[in-house]
Amino acid sequence: MVMELRKTDVIVVGSGPTGLMLANELALAGVGVVVLDRLAERSGQSKALNLQPRTAEVFDLRGLLEPVRRYALGNWGSGHFGGRPLTYEGWETRHPYQVHIPQAGVERALEERLAEQGVQVSRGHELVGFTQDDAGVRATVRTAAGELRVEAEYLVGCDGGRSTVRKQLGVEFPGTDASLFAFVADVFLVNRPATIPTRLRSVHDAIGRRSDKGSGGLIPMGEPDLFRLIYTSAARPDRTVPVSVDEITSALHALYGNEVEVGEVRWASRFTNATRQAAQYRVDRVLLAGDAAHIHFPAGGQGLNLGVQDAMNLGWKLAAQVQGRAPDGLLDTYHTERHPVGARVLDNTRAQTLPPQPSPETLAMHRLITDLAKLPEANRHLAGMVSGLDIHYPFPGPPHPLLGRRLPDIELTPGNWSSTLFHPAKAVLLTTSPDHLKTAAPWSPQVNATLIPTLPTPATLTRPDGHICWTPPPNDPTPDSLLTALHTWFGTPPSRP
Ligand SMILES: Cc1cc2nc3c(=O)[nH]c(=O)nc-3n(C[C@H](O)[C@H](O)[C@H](O)COP(=O)(O)OP(=O)(O)OC[C@H]3O[C@@H](n4cnc5c(N)ncnc54)[C@H](O)[C@@H]3O)c2cc1C
Structure with a gap:
């Protein structure tokens, strides 16, 4: 039974970093927004741990960088491309570093800003279906108290890699299945040897360890003896089986020796290199952003950043559309600009990963990339690509080297x-x-x-x-x-x- 009817301008499905950034952009423009999330409360878990320089700039453009930084653990002076260090020196930016911040901190800061703008996330609200026509979008939402109908002009699926919105739209999601299986585990270490540092200058210092069983490393998480273990091996575990303490211990021993032990495991999760991208980011009144539009291996730390930047691209265009002031075709530029950016990230994450049993040719190619990445111009190229600083949209108008590029802070x-x-x-x-x-x-x-x-x-x-x-x-x-x-x-x- 439908219990209640709500009306708004835009329904944002999902309150991850993408949905929260988008909702903030819409609210800032004075657009009515309802944000739905199926979780009854925020999980507090963090897949992502970093902001790339371009995302720091994007937050700066909205006065959000300092509020976000309140939840940061520090900065990393460089990024990496498949474990090869990248510096941002060749780029004109006030933020030539990565902010080390758990995803939960980014979400918290974005949600606090959203609340300041008068918008509360509707938690325990799961989108289960929607229809659209010329008049608008009608969403059916399941809550503990019953079903709710929400009507709006537009709906945006920011509902993650298994997006209900994308599936119900019937948009194709072409790409490749998983061939690489990995896990993350936030663990307290016991008997930590001094060779495991509690502070990192750069993330590549931590994650590039290899043994004959697997590869990965430990990233300090800002609490005494709490570390993020990332581990990839040739094993093909059942994804539905939780990561066990035995698995974590054997990964730790393979990378750091038998001395160190696993204490409390705060959170662990499996992930893969399944790589896919929605064929269309817009179907009439319904759009996709963030992981709902693209999934890939988290190589180089890009997914959260890509989603926040999708939201930044879409927000002002959707606001103009809803407020009836958008020129023809403006909203479609969201797909034409952001789909190629997403495709490039998918490609570079593939280039950063080695298959479980690499051929001699693949290994030779990766050694060659390692050598090339030491050349300043190649390093600058890779740093620009992974950080998002080199994004260059194909804008109309008399050609100029600056056209379509970001404006550095002046x-x-x-x-x-x-x-x-x-x-x-x-x-x-x-x-x-x-x-x-x-x-x-x-x-x-x-x-x-x-x-x-x-x-x-x-x-x-x-x-x-x-x-x-x-x-x-x-x-x-x-x-x-x-x-x-x-x-x-x-x-x-x-x-x-
Ligand atoms: C192990 C791992 C490590 C990673 N590390 C990094 C990193 O270091 N740097 C980086 O940039 N990225 C990283 N990523 C990727 C990053 O975590 C994601 O790209 C990011 O979470 C995407 O944000 P999102 O808002 O698009 O989706 P999500 O964060 O998945 O949020 C989706 C939200 O939608 C809600 N939802 C889902 N379905 C419904 C529904 N039907 N109705 C209502 N709500 C719904 C969910 O509850 C959730 O809150 C990592 C990913 C993994 C797996």
Whole structure:
């Protein structure tokens, strides 16, 4: 029996990092949002342990980095590509490091910000079905008290790798099945030898251990003797069987010797390298984001980051669509921009993993990658790819090397950074020309136009997600190209009274 009817603008299914980031973006734009999660309470468990530099920048664009950092355990000075160290020195960023933070901390900070915006996650609310037509989406939600119907303009499935939304949409999920089986276990160690450090400079220092039985390593988790063990072996366990203390002990002994023992096991879980991507991120009024849209081996620490960045790309577009101000085709650019980014992550995680019994040719190829990754230019390339700093969307307009790329944070005046201009999730025009300001004036509700005495870059119009969508073409003194870009991304300006 349907008990209750709720109406909203957007239903977000899932309160993982992707759903929470998206809900924050929608709420910030003044869009009504209902966030559903089937869990009665937050699990507190953390699969992911890091923020990549681009995700730190994205959080900075919303004033979220410092609140998120409150739950961080520190920074790692470098990342890795299949265990090979990566540095961010070649990238212009204020955050050339990874934030070491358990996923639960990211979720907590995002949920706290969402509550500040007046939105509470509806827990114990499981989406069990939905229909859509020209008029909207109708979702059926199971709760302990009975069934609930929620109606909205749009619904976004941020409901993880086994997404109900994706399955019910019938969207294909092509890719490859698991061939590599691994587990994580958060364990307290007993008799920890000094060779297991309690602080890490870089995560690759920890995870690159190999024995003839398997590979992995230990990452300190910020509490005395609590470590995350990651272990991959040739064994093919039944995924439904919980990870046993014996399994954890034998992995630990294989990597670190027999001295160290396993104490309390706080949490353990199996995972694989099953790699798949939704063929479409949008079917009319229903969209997919985060793990619901893509799954892959967690090599290099990218999945949470990819999901948060999906949400950043989608949020302002969906808000514009719901509020009736989106230009034609804007919402479809979510798929055209983010599907290739996801596909590239799937590809690079495949390139980072060795099969259980690698052939001599595969091993030779991996040795070659190890050598190449030491070359500064190759290292920069890999660091840009894994961190998300090199994302380059194919935007229309006169070609320019900056077009489609992220705007690095610019110090406009001492201590005053361009990132703060993005806090309200508006586009940002940075220019030295009063004419540009005049051209953009009709879009003032959506575009924060700022006149700067001097700029280290040419003038830029940057979307709310931090990607540059216009710079003046060389030798073009007219405002026409700016006008075109404003129409392309922000539609017809609101009429003035
Ligand atoms: C072992 C391991 C280690 C990892 N390490 C890293 C790392 O270091 N760095 C990194 O970036 N990524 C890492 N990842 C990946 C990362 O954890 C995921 O990419 C991330 O959790 C995806 O977030 P999400 O919000 O898209 O989905 P999820 O976190 O899966 O959240 C989905 C939410 O939807 C809810 N839900 C599901 N179905 C329904 C329904 N029908 N109705 C209502 N609610 C529903 C769930 O309860 C859940 O809260 C790792 C993954 C694994 C397995």
